[in-house]
Amino acid sequence: DGGITQSPKYLFRKEGQNVTLSCEQNLNHDAMYWYRQDPGQGLRLIYYSQIVNDFQKGDIAEGYSVSREKKESFPLTVTSAQKNPTAFYLCASRAGIAYNEQFFGPGTRLTVL
Amino acid sequence: GENVEQHPSTLSVQEGDSAVIKCTYSDSASNYFPWYKQELGKRPQLIIDIRSNVGEKKDQRIAVTLNKTAKHFSLHITETQPEDSAVYFCAASILTGGGNKLTFGTGTQLKVEL
Numbered sequence: 001d002g003g004i005t006q007s008p009k010y011l012f013r014k015e016g017q018n019v020t021l022s023c024e025q026n027l028n029h030d031a032m033y034w035y036r037q038d039p040g041q042g043l044r045l046i047y048y049s050q051i052v053n054d055f056q057k058g059d060i061a062e063g064y065s066v067s068r069e070k071k072e073s074f075p076l077t078v079t080s081a082q083k084n085p086t087a088f089y090l091c092a093s094r095a096g097i098a099y100n101e102q103f104f105g106p107g108t109r110l111t112v113l
Numbered sequence: 114g115e116n117v118e119q120h121p122s123t124l125s126v127q128e129g130d131s132a133v134i135k136c137t138y139s140d141s142a143s144n145y146f147p148w149y150k151q152e153l154g155k156r157p158q159l160i161i162d163i164r165s166n167v168g169e170k171k172d173q174r175i176a177v178t179l180n181k182t183a184k185h186f187s188l189h190i191t192e193t194q195p196e197d198s199a200v201y202f203c204a205a206s207i208l209t210g211g212g213n214k215l216t217f218g219t220g221t222q223l224k225v226e227l
Contacts, residue, residue: 031213040122042217044158050212053176058214059114090156094213100145100206102215104156 006091006105013085013112021076021108023091031094032074036087037058043090049074051055078110085112095097115140117205119218126193127226136203137185143205146186147181147215152199160201166206167194170203193225 004025013019023032031050035043045058049068063067068074074093078085088109092102116139126132138146147162163170163177170177174193178185190197199222200222204215 023151033215035217040219042117042119042219043195043204043215044217048212053225056212061156080141091191100162100208101159102147102213108155 004091004093004103004105005087006108009106011108011110013110015112016080018077018079018084019086019110021078021089021091021110023074023076023105025072025074025093025103027093027103027108028071029093029103030071030096032068033092033094034058034066034074034076035063035090035092036065037107038087038089044075046089085110115138115143115205115207117203117216117218119203119221121221122219123222123224125224125226127137128195130193130198132190132193132197132225134188134201134203134223134224136187136205136218137183138205138216139184140205140207141184142207145206145208145213146177147204147206148175148177148188149202149204149217150199151202151220158200188221193223195225195227198223198225210213 007022033048034046047066049055065077091105115133119136149157151157151159176189199219203218
């Protein structure tokens with residue numbers, strides 16, 4: 001299960017608090033992604049980054065922010081502006097332009113009380 | 114943007130039978146179609162993928178077919194086994210210079226009964 005890790009596995013926060021989810025990979029992959037998974041809705045793209053110091057919004061970026069200061073790290077901050085933050089968050093990485101497969105981390109289940 | 118629809122949402126088969134999951138996509142520019150398997154409590158894992166220049170691809174008991182004209186693709190699992198029980202997601206993407214943004218279907222819960 002190594003390669004791409006997410007921490008913590010479970011996270012509880014009070015409404016109105018910002019929270020940062022960690023994603024680290026030691027695969028030397030160029031691209032990294034954040035998805036949100038809700039029951040019956042599949043995976044939806046929040047943000048993605050193709051290279052260090054660059055990232056783009058996905059389909060549901062509102063209320064989230066990211067940074068990509070290091071190749072191996074792509075943290076996601078869930079802000080208080082996200083109206084329904086309780087969900088399962090998955091991070092993924094991809095080797096580079098010539099490679100198609102995205103490898104997923106184990107996920108973080110965020111519950112906002 | 115791209116929209117991917119997946120059917121059925123749940124599928125129950127007897128061990129040894131075949132299972133078929135179907136997906137349609139909306140953007141004719143999509144050219145990469147992966148399938149992911151997610152077991153309960155685990156991360157999604159790629160099981161097979163197909164590019165738009167190919168009509169069919171097989172890997173042991175699983176196969177994927179693509180009909181570009183109709184904009185639909187299907188996953189076929191033969192001789193199903195209990196360990197095939199999981200949620201399966203299809204996805205579509207346009208392979209560009211670096212983005213490869215995946216749009217996922219809503220998933221199919223496959224249950225293989227003994």
